[in-house]
Amino acid sequence: MIPFLPAETNPAIILMVAGVLMVFFGPRGRGIIGVIAVALGFLQMYSLGVGPMGDAQMYGITEVAGYEFIPLRLDKLSVVFATIFHIAALVNVIYGWQGATKVEASMGIVYAGSAIGGALAGDLLTLFVFWEIAAISSVFIIWAGGGHAAFKAGMRYLVIQVMSGLLLLAGIALHLVRGGSSEFGAFKLVGEAGVDPVAALILFAFGIKACFPILHTWLQDSYPKASGVGAVMLSAFTTKLAIYALARGFAGTDILIPIGATMTVFPVFFALIENDLRKVLAYSLNNQLGFMVCAIGIGTPLAINGAAAHAFVHITYKALLFMGMGAVLLRTGTTKATDLGGLHKSMPWTTAFTIVGAMSISAFPLFSGFVAKSMITLAAAEEHMLLAWLVLLFASAGVLEHSGIKIPYFAFFAHDRFAPSLRNGAPRPKEAPLSMLIAMGLAAFLCLLVGFYPPVLYGLLPYETDYHAYTLEHVATQMQLLMFAIFAFMLLVRFKLYPPEVRSVNLDVDWFWRVPGRKALMAAVQMTADVWHAIWAALRDITGQVLSGIGAVHRPGGLLARYWTVGYTALTTAAVLAVALLLAFLS
Amino acid sequence: MSDEQHPDILPEERSIFETPGWIRFMWFFVPGTGLFFALMNIVLAVLHKTHPHFGWLFDKNPVFYGIVGFVSFSFIVLVGQHLRKIVMRPEDYYDGPEATMPRINTDDEVRMRSISLGETDE
Numbered sequence: 134m135i136p137f138l139p140a141e142t143n144p145a146i147i148l149m150v151a152g153v154l155m156v157f158f159g160p161r162g163r164g165i166i167g168v169i170a171v172a173l174g175f176l177q178m179y180s181l182g183v184g185p186m187g188d189a190q191m192y193g194i195t196e197v198a199g200y201e202f203i204p205l206r207l208d209k210l211s212v213v214f215a216t217i218f219h220i221a222a223l224v225n226v227i228y229g230w231q232g233a234t235k236v237e238a239s240m241g242i243v244y245a246g247s248a249i250g251g252a253l254a255g256d257l258l259t260l261f262v263f264w265e266i267a268a269i270s271s272v273f274i275i276w277a278g279g280g281h282a283a284f285k286a287g288m289r290y291l292v293i294q295v296m297s298g299l300l301l302l303a304g305i306a307l308h309l310v311r312g313g314s315s316e317f318g319a320f321k322l323v324g325e326a327g328v329d330p331v332a333a334l335i336l337f338a339f340g341i342k343a344c345f346p347i348l349h350t351w352l353q354d355s356y357p358k359a360s361g362v363g364a365v366m367l368s369a370f371t372t373k374l375a376i377y378a379l380a381r382g383f384a385g386t387d388i389l390i391p392i393g394a395t396m397t398v399f400p401v402f403f404a405l406i407e408n409d410l411r412k413v414l415a416y417s418l419n420n421q422l423g424f425m426v427c428a429i430g431i432g433t434p435l436a437i438n439g440a441a442a443h444a445f446v447h448i449t450y451k452a453l454l455f456m457g458m459g460a461v462l463l464r465t466g467t468t469k470a471t472d473l474g475g476l477h478k479s480m481p482w483t484t485a486f487t488i489v490g491a492m493s494i495s496a497f498p499l500f501s502g503f504v505a506k507s508m509i510t511l512a513a514a515e516e517h518m519l520l521a522w523l524v525l526l527f528a529s530a531g532v533l534e535h536s537g538i539k540i541p542y543f544a545f546f547a548h549d550r551f552a553p554s555l556r557n558g559a560p561r562p563k564e565a566p567l568s569m570l571i572a573m574g575l576a577a578f579l580c581l582l583v584g585f586y587p588p589v590l591y592g593l594l595p596y597e598t599d600y601h602a603y604t605l606e607h608v609a610t611q612m613q614l615l616m617f618a619i620f621a622f623m624l625l626v627r628f629k630l631y632p633p634e635v636r637s638v639n640l641d642v643d644w645f646w647r648v649p650g651r652k653a654l655m656a657a658v659q660m661t662a663d664v665w666h667a668i669w670a671a672l673r674d675i676t677g678q679v680l681s682g683i684g685a686v687h688r689p690g691g692l693l694a695r696y697w698t699v700g701y702t703a704l705t706t707a708a709v710l711a712v713a714l715l716l717a718f719l720s
Numbered sequence: 721m722s723d724e725q726h727p728d729i730l731p732e733e734r735s736i737f738e739t740p741g742w743i744r745f746m747w748f749f750v751p752g753t754g755l756f757f758a759l760m761n762i763v764l765a766v767l768h769k770t771h772p773h774f775g776w777l778f779d780k781n782p783v784f785y786g787i788v789g790f791v792s793f794s795f796i797v798l799v800g801q802h803l804r805k806i807v808m809r810p811e812d813y814y815d816g817p818e819a820t821m822p823r824i825n826t827d828d829e830v831r832m833r834s835i836s837l838g839e840t841d842e
Contacts, residue, residue: 280818281818282814282815282818282819285815401796402799402803403803405797405800406800406801406804475735478733517773519774522773522774523778526788527792529792530789530793530796531792531796533793552728552729552730553733554729555728555729605760605764606769606771608757609757609758610785611785612753612754612757613758613786613789614788614789616751616753616786617754617785617789618789618790618793619750620750620751621797622797623746623750625793625797625798630797632797632800636811637804637809638809638811638813639804639807639808639809640806640807640809640813
């Protein structure tokens with residue numbers, strides 16, 4: 134327990150308060166506050182103690198109107214995610230020490246806090262609150278990317294994220310109304326009575342943030358439009374909070390296996406043809422989430438360990454890759470493959486760190502990806518899920534293609550586009566600033582530490598494990614796969630079969646709502662306006678006619694306003710009498 | 721890396737990774753390492769030190785992983801590029817001219833600081 138803090142202080146609150154405080158300080162002050170807040174949050178979390186699965190340490194339990202709030206629940210599953218969120222927050226603070234704007238630095242820490250709060254939340258409403266804070270704080274980071282494109286992407290991002298929050302809230306409300314527990318535990322998607330619509334609603338809300346196929350486009354749309362620093366912040370939290378929520382709520386749900394498998398495959402093809410290397414990384418992120426979702430669907434202790442381990446290592450190497458590209462963006466103003474190449478000559482450290490990230494994500498032995506991903510493929514094999522296992526192997530070759538080779542190759546090698554002789558003697562781009570190199574070095578160190586000594590990671594995992602990544606068989610099979618895939622790359626480049634990079638934008642399913650959807654919406658708006666105008670015009674015409682009719686009758690000399698002779702009056706009276714007599718006679 | 725050299729740059733601007741020697745080394749190293757591990761897998765299989773879960777068509781076959789790596793990678797590249805015919809559009813398709821502008825962040829505070837550090841925009 135940290136002596137000067139109240140006993141049950143939530144680490145998330147520490148970070149959020151720090152994020153707000155940062156607004157009042159300059160860059161150096163912001164950096165110092167960020168580091169202190171992350172350290173305090175981390176110490177606070179571990180001082181509270183971690184329970185094993187099924188026997189969590191809970192703090193701050195309060196009951197309001199029959200609803201039990203559990204703001205802090207610490208067990209192995211929540212703490213492994215909260216731990217890596219703290220590490221990611223620290224890396225972000227260091228990476229943005231010089232380059233982060235006030236909004237990015239401040240909101241970055243609030244965003245990290247919300248992810249930590251979400252992971253540690255023990256009840257559904259607390260989860261919802263942090264779920265929404267994550268959405269709202271992160272959109273500022275996208276907007277801080279600057280420009281109209283970033284603003285529009287941020288708006289689309291916000292709509293989708295808030296939709297996920299509202300679906301979650303609706304699911305929670307329905308769950309509580311039917312007498313469900315307020316504690317965030319496992320949901321049963323398919324019961325004896327068929328699919329449970331409430332669980333399906335909550336799964337859908339999680340699925341939006343976890344980038345399920347078709348629901349995924351917010352990620353590739355928005356992350357590459359953030360600044361170099363902002364994209365690193367974004368890469369860590371939202372999606373992995375969703376992975377945590379899936380692991381907690383839907384472990385062993387069969388439908389997640391085909392969903393996860395699809396997620397590992399389709400981004401591979403989009404990443405191949407994409408020109409913007411940060412968008413390649415966004416597709417790659419989607420593909421990595423697929424491995425985790427698939428593992429959660431398998432649901433065995435080995436698979437859940439694999440999902441948690443993969444989330445942990447993924448955050449470090451994905452942040453590392455985004456940091457490498459952020460440094461390139463800072464020094465060259467672009468991350469488009471068509472405009473890059475040969476940067477290893479003037480940015481050797483950035484190159485080396487990015488290659489560490491690339492080898493980690495490709496799961497080379499001695500790098501962190503290897504010790505996590507092999508758990509997931511093994512879990513699929515142990516359950517004799519042949520198709521899922523084959524898809525995961527195929528996707529592993531895909532990861533090597535887009536993140537292992539394409540990113541470092543096109544940014545740092547390939548065709549040298551910065552040679553002074555090609556640019557009228559202009560000097561080559563400089564190496565990344567020191568703060569960025571330190572952050573990249575830290576992430577690279579973590580990748581290698583976990584790769585060389587996996588027990589540091591295995592000790593954090595939800596279930597006890599005696600898994601050994603480094604058997605001769607695992608190393609031999611994985612190296613075979615990777616080296617023959619690289620050989621395929623060399624042959625394809627040699628025979629000019631590898632597609633050249635092209636300046637372009639590639640459509641994804643969001644085209645449906647960005648182009649025809651927008652047109653349909655605009656048409657609906659236009660139609661509503663037209664209908665309203667028509668109704669208004671008709672009303673005006675009718676009113677005008679009625680008024681002129683009344684005017685015609687009542688104006689001086691009008692039908693009812695003019696003088697009549699006595700003869701007409703007598704005639705009218707006689708007619709009325711005749712009608713009365715006739716009626717009396719008939720009745 | 722194993723790509724052809726860019727023809728326009730001067731010889732002294734080439735790094736060690738762009739020399740013919742390095743490229744020859746890669747052509748030797750990559751398939752060599754692949755074959756080494758394939759051989760290692762065959763030896764492990766002969767000694768019954770492997771733990772396959774599926775049949776001879778799959779992981780019982782000691783060179784299965786090498787084939788999967790080679791075939792998957794080639795498939796992704798050769799088939800995947802045709803996706804461009806369907807989804808590729810000009811760069812400014814969605815965002816207009818802004819999509820093609822360089823994206824150097826010019827936040828005032830950061831700009832002030834980089835000037836004071838002597839790191840003006842190049």
